[in-house]
Amino acid sequence: MKLSAHYNKASIIVSVIVLLVGAVIYFFAINFIAQNQLDRDLDEEIEELFEYINTNHQLPKADFNGDQTTFLKVNHGINTRFFDALYQNPREQKSENGRAAEGSVVLNGVTYKFTIVISRESTEYLIQIIAIITLVLMACLVLILFLTNRYVLNGLWQPFYRLLNQLKDFNVSENSEHQLLTTRVDEFNELDQAIEIMSLRVKDDFQNLKAFTENASHEMMTPLAVITSKLDTLIQDETLKPEQFEQINDIYGATSKLSRLNHSLLLLVKIENNLIDDTEVIDLTKLLRDKLRQFQELTQTKELNVIANLISRKVIVSKYLVDILFNNLISNAIRHNNNKGVLIVTLFEDVLLIQNTGSPNALNAERIFDRFQKGKKSEGTGLGLTIVKNICKMYGWEVAYSYHESMHTFEIVFEPSTVL
Amino acid sequence: MKILIIEDEQGLRDNIVSYLNEDGNICESCNDLAGAISKLASYTYDCVLLDIGLPDGEGFAVLNFLKKQMKDELVLIISARNSLDDKVKGLNTGADDYLTKPFHLAELKARVEAIFRRKAANSNNRLIFNEIVIDLLGRGVEINNEPIILTRKEYDMLLYFIANKGKVISKNAIAEHLWGDEMDMHDNFDFIYTHIKNLRKKLLDASANDYLKSVYGIGYKFSAV
Secondary structure, three states, X not given: OOHHHHHHHHHHXXXXXXXXXXXXXXXXXXXXXHHHHHHHHHHHHHHHHHHHHHHHOOOOOOEEOOEEEEEEEOOOOOOOEEEXXXXXXXXXXXXXXXXXXXXXXXXXXXXXEEEEEEEOHHHHHHHHHHHHHHHHHHHHHHHHHHHHHHHHXXXXXXXXXXXXXXXXXXXXXXXXXXXXXXXXXXXXXXXXXXXXXXXXXXXXXXXXXXXXXXXXXXXXXXHHHHHHHHHHHHOOOOOOOHHHHHHHHHHHHHHHHXXXXXXXXXXXXXXXXXXXXXXXXXXXXXXXXXXXXXXXHHHHHOOOEEEEEEOOOEEEEEHHHHHHHHHHHHHHHHHOOOOOOEEEEEEOOOEEEEEEOOOOOOOOOOOOOOOOOOOOOOOOOOOHHHHXXXXXXXXXXXXXXXXXXXXXXXXXXXXXXXXX | OEEEEEOOOHHHHHHHHHHHOOOOOEEEEEXXXXXXXXXXXXXXXXXXXXXXXXXXXXXXXXXXXXXXOOOOOXXXXXXXXXXXXXXXXXXXXXXXXXXXXXOOHHHHHHHHHHHHHHHHXXXXXXXXXXXXXXXXXXXXXXXXXXEEOOOHHHHHHHHHHHXXXXXXXXHHHHHHHHHOOOOOOOOOOHHHHHXXXXXXXXXXXXXXXXXXXXXXXXXXXXXXX
16 A cells, blocks of 8 residues: 555544544533533523512413423422423424423422423534534545545655656666756655765766776786787797697696686676676577587587477577576586486476486585585586576576486576566 | 787787788787877778777777778777677777687687688688688688588688698687687587598598698697698
8 A cells, every 4th residue: 555545544544533532522512511501591490480489479370481380289398400301392292302490399388399391402403503513524624634635645755756766767787867856845855865875876886896897807817818829829839849738738728717717707796796688589499409509519429318398488588698508507417417328408388407317416406506516527617507596596587406317407497577 | 911909918919919920911019099099090901909908098999090080990809808898889889800818819810810801702702722712602612623511610620720820729729719718618629639530531532732730739730831
């Protein structure tokens, strides 16, 4: 639920409760005041009654001043009291709620109990009017509150939503400027400024990191290039002895391994920092077939039985990364395979399986993707599977290793949003 | 060919010059942007080898200068940066090829000759080495006017050897040329041996001279001598 809806809900619930409680209290207070008023009227009536009896020395007629007064002979005097009673409306021939007072009066030695009943109709009418007005006011208030919250508050929060959209569209690698908000709300202005400062800092850090990876690459690759070119020049000298050539060969090997390691590390940094974002539509089926063809010499030399079950599938990823992904997985599956072994590549709906025979023991499924985890005989850099894992992580794909029925299996489950 | 080498690392620059300075090539070199611009303003070259990271600025400035002056020097970028951005930017700004450091000098020479041939493809699409005639457009090879059939790798290898004729080429360089440096298969050079054996057999069967010599332990040499 949106913040304004939360606020709306809370404020309306609170207002309705307060109004209801207020209305109840209000009702009783008015009732009490009206009753007091009636009782005072009755008091006056009693006084008038006494005055009449004192003046005229006789009981008044039944309808004293339009009120219903009755007299009853009693043996002893009673205290004056007020109570609710029925009032017979003489004009409409029906009984209404009324208020009565009774007491005793002595006339010519006889004690009479008198009862005076007056109608409550007018006060009840008043209370009804007041209740209706209150209810209408309450309804109006709630409605106005609702509308105000809905439209005025929503308007107030607009800068917030604009800010939110800007944050959602924020991309460190883009050079777009942060658009400042125009709002009179201090909090939003502060938030806006804080976000601007933060985004500038993040972009700055990002640029520094990017520059660093490029510079590091340059600085490390240049000496390697010098070594390689020196070696290339050195071997032109055919007076060198075979032992020296062998040593040069080893230096070549070490240099190329170093440069591959360097490439891999930089690639990892780039993947981890999302520096590669050239996504396009890739036909996985075609790419896998190309890869298998590319590795044909290797599979033929090892006399591997290559089985490819591929359905047609397209994904939206970087060609560069998915190429590296398949290179690493397939070259591993070939390199660690037995001679005359099996290599199975299966592409389902959203799952890719690369299975191979190899050593009869399962590998450590938890550590296999860690950096610099490699078999004793492996000539690789120990980063291949880490790169595989990071590429998968980047696209939200799941990658897992398992060993079952003498097959080492790497399983990639594609994230649906990247599959066409 | 007249080649200008713009590279700030002296060790590398000297080796490139000495490797390319044969077959009648004339190599000149400089180590910064200002020097490169002044040389390019005064002289005309066939090919420019351009390092992107120079001490006084980015090599892209050279590309822009050539573009503005309407000069049509071929440009091969040699850079330690292998980021896609730089590759795309370089090629879009008018470079003809992009080679990432570290590279083998043999690869550099093959690439230079390849872009040179590409440019001259209209006038001359045949590469002739003694009795071997290569039709670069049709990718066909004739020996003593008899066509022979080579696989893609054998063809690539033959071109590579001819570009580096007279030089000893290490097995590493051949492997990287044929499979790319991302293949990560350098622990096994048996394929090279197989390909070379097949190529040599095909050349000999077509009664070509035996140009391919094995240099013990290190690699091969393709030479007319």
